[in-house]
Amino acid sequence: MKFLRSIEFPTARYGLDGILVGTSLVLLTWGLIMVASASVAQADKMTGAPFHFFYRQLFFVGLGLLAGSVIYLVPMKQWENSRMWLLLFAVFLLILVLIPGLGLKINHARRWIDLGVFRLQASEPARLALILYLASYITRRQAELQNSFRGLINPIGLLMIPALLLLLEPDFGATVVLFMVAFLMLFLGGARLRYFGGVVAIAVGAAVLLVLIEPYRMRRILNFTNPWADIEHGGWQLAQSLIAVGRGEWTGVGLGNSVQKLLYLPEMHTDFIFAILAEEFGLVGIALLMTLFGVIVWRGFVIGRRAEELDARFRAYLTYGLSSWIGFQALINMAVNMGILPTKGLTLPLISYGGSSLVSVCLILALILRVDYENRVAAGLQAAPRKRADRVSRPSRVSPLAEPEAAEMFP
8 A cells, every 4th residue: 555655746837858758659659560570470370360469559559658657647656665575576476476286387397377358477577676676785885885795795695586586487598688787786885896707707607608508598509509400390380480681681672572471480479579579570670679779778878877876776777787788688588589698588578479578578668758757857956946045145236227226325
């Protein structure tokens, strides 16, 4: 109830970051178009309705915008004060999904909870809660973080618990993104370089070890290095993705004219929708897509920098983390589709089909916009006393008509 009472309706005069909102809406619209185009053959085969996934994605867009609107109303101070509840929520959700009967197992992975309306991928809200917690930790313990090894290792140790739960699903990709964002936030928070470098080296070594001890991850590495060697089996997906990207050439084959989406490329409307986009829009489309994601990250860091200048450190580090999450995940997804990185089960933010991913990104953008709003309010409050002081200190101007009278009063 206390959390609900904290909701407040922002004052319209402070406005929104138009560039961030506009860019996000362009990507959201483009994503709807791409889901409709990429999924038509798969939807027709599965349900007999060619636009089945498009209609569901449209529903997810509405759900995401609604959830984002509610989150936008919550003051950032409330999130900062709820840090322990956020950590417990993340761990609870990741445990819940591993319980047989509650967590759905699809393709040897137990990552989803069936909510009836859609399947919730537990890692999405859990990672969001963990980033909120980490921003609060950096704000409260920044002096310790900047001056001691303990200040750095404590949050990493806490993150190991949800990370292990993610690996049990297994969701290696989500774990990698979580730690990439966490390390960036801790670095920007002022962690000592010698400690930071050592911890990052250990993390990279642990990631390599996790790949080596899991046969299916090793197979992905081998298929990634040469997908054509086993094109009928393990290399099929990447080979078809590369064919799609190659067919796009400079300007693409045109919207709706992809061949690879005709049941050649698996997951063509989810993890590998970028390959269909590259086929239909070509290098020009890829460059535009990367530019749009770059703008979102840029605006996020600008907003975070403004918060830092206003000494709102929680808002600053949260915004750095959230915007980098979108950037890292987009880059990894595109790199996987182009054969630069091994296959990961990561969606392309705002573009790929999927309710959990889309709603989570809408929540991320809502939080960034809330930070921007509170920055504008704080800047306005700081500017108001200066304006009043200027009006008081400014000498009054005497009308020319009043000059003789004034001269008589003060000879």
